[in-house]
Amino acid sequence: MNRYQKLYKTLIPFKNGCFIPFLILGDPSINISLKIIDLLIENGADGLELGIPFSDPLADGKIIQNANLRAFSSGINIYKCFKMLYDIRKKHKNIPIGLLSYANLIFKFGIKNFYLKCSDIDIDSILIADLPVEESYSFRKYAKIYHISPVFICPPDAEQEIITKIARYSTGYIYLLSRSGVTGIDNKIIVPPLHLINKLKKITNVPIIQGFGISNTKQIKKIVLSGISGIICGSIIIQLIEQHSHDEEILIQKIKNLSLSLKKATKIIE
């Protein structure tokens, strides 16, 4: 049983959803980034989704684009990312860690070498933002060899053929998009695409995690009540880093409060 399966096993009977924060590694600096990750885990995060900074993150909105730039300014590179991941895993042995990357970073590192490295660090899943399931064979091949779960994104208007493929190949969880567009903060109500949830549940037991635009507790409650296994929240947390990166004390306090409230919203049964 992998870490995701163990996690869902502990949450699902209590009808609780999982809270997975998304962060860019090295934002705003390596040290603060590591502190923020510890803080999130101590204050409710059930899993982690961590992004390797990329120069051209075309699936991301302004907030995450800026996080990439801050990370670069702090001197991050792929080897330092791996070192950070190694330290995080050493400290937090049971938490599922998913990586988010863009295809070129993995291609350039060597697809085989990248998955091998992630396997050595004990990474649980890899999601590649600009890799549709149709182009994924050479990446999935090594994910399977090195026991890393591939994660694919299911768009809100996906047709049956693609839903079937995503359900077949996405083994850690299925990343369900709240809406079209890029990452960002939405304050409006996010309607979970129930028709899609039902279709996915008919063909797979893999948990469905929703992401994109999620920024408040009302949205989270509604999402979890619709039968989705959890949520990924990135921009709302990263916006705090952007606003308070020069005042660590306030930053830590704000992130702690936010994390506690987001986690609380995923609990249907307290």
Next chain:
Amino acid sequence: MTLLNSYFGKFGGMYVPQILMPALYQLEKTFVFSLKDHQFKKELSDLLKNYAGRPTPLTLCQNLTKGTNTRIYLKREDLLHGGAHKTNQVLGQALLAKQMKKKEIIAETGAGQHGVASALSCALLGLKCRVYMGIKDIKRQQQNVFRMKLMGAKVIPVTTGSGTLKDACNEALRDWSKNYINAHYMLGTAAGPHPYPTIVKEFQSIIGKETKKQILTKEHCLPNAIIACIGGGSNAIGIFSSFITDNSVKLIGVEPAGKGIHTKKHGAPLTHGDTGIFFGMKTKIMQTEEGQIKESWSISAGLDFPAVGPEHAWLDSIKRATYVSVTDHEAIHAFQCLSKSEGIIPALECSHALAYALKLMKSDPNKHQVLIVNISGRGDKDIKTVKNFLKNSE
């Protein structure tokens, strides 16, 4: 499953967020259907002839080659309506957008030529147009910004990254991933995810078809070489397309060496980059050892792009085409030469191609050779840039 092959050898593909795949499939299906549709072909052909002004002439340089045995012909895409070859393919894509019942057009532009072409085709066919343009390019191409606005397009400044074409392309894709239901992304070059490289090549292949017919009429033989500049590679693939199977014809693509390859301020991914995945395709790109995309450089905004269309990467890999690079300085010199000797002011983009033709001519003045240079656009837009360059060189 795609209807057409999405790869050129190992290059190409569709490396985009999953959400864009249905829009790409829809585009491919519409394209394949339209190519078989008599009405579509008739409408496009009529627009190319009566609106855009095709065929464009093939002009023999009367003075530039004096004292040599080289005959240089210019394929005059600068005389096309809009001032560049870009008009050919935007008319095709605008008709495809209409077929798909999309009412909005998203475009990106570097030098502004594709933006202008997008704006004019939208004005003509009643489509709403927004054009992403890097802030650096907006400053250096103000005349084209004004032209786009005059024709009703909204120009959206892009401040991220280097503020050039690369960043405008990213923003256009971001916009499309939100608005693909009602909007068509009118990609400006033979690059990006499938089916764009194939669509743009098809609509630009008219340049090659006309050139072949014209050179056979004028010279009764095929040329020794065809020379075209390469940014994304649309004018080059357009003129190369009719000659790819004619092995006696050398196909030469000219990339911008910018301030010099050794300065690292260049835009030459084919000759000095390596294989990677960027802007929806697997191709040759300029990247760091870790796979971060490098910023490119060229005095010509239209060539300032760190990647190249996948078919060029393939033609390079099988050695069917040769790719070389030319510096800003050499391009400006060619720009001046053509202006002075023939009374034709070429765009800075194709001044790179011309500079290489001049090199071929000067390296062996006695050699009997027929060279065709694709003059992909006119140079009015670049006059300020050239003036500043010359002033700073004094």
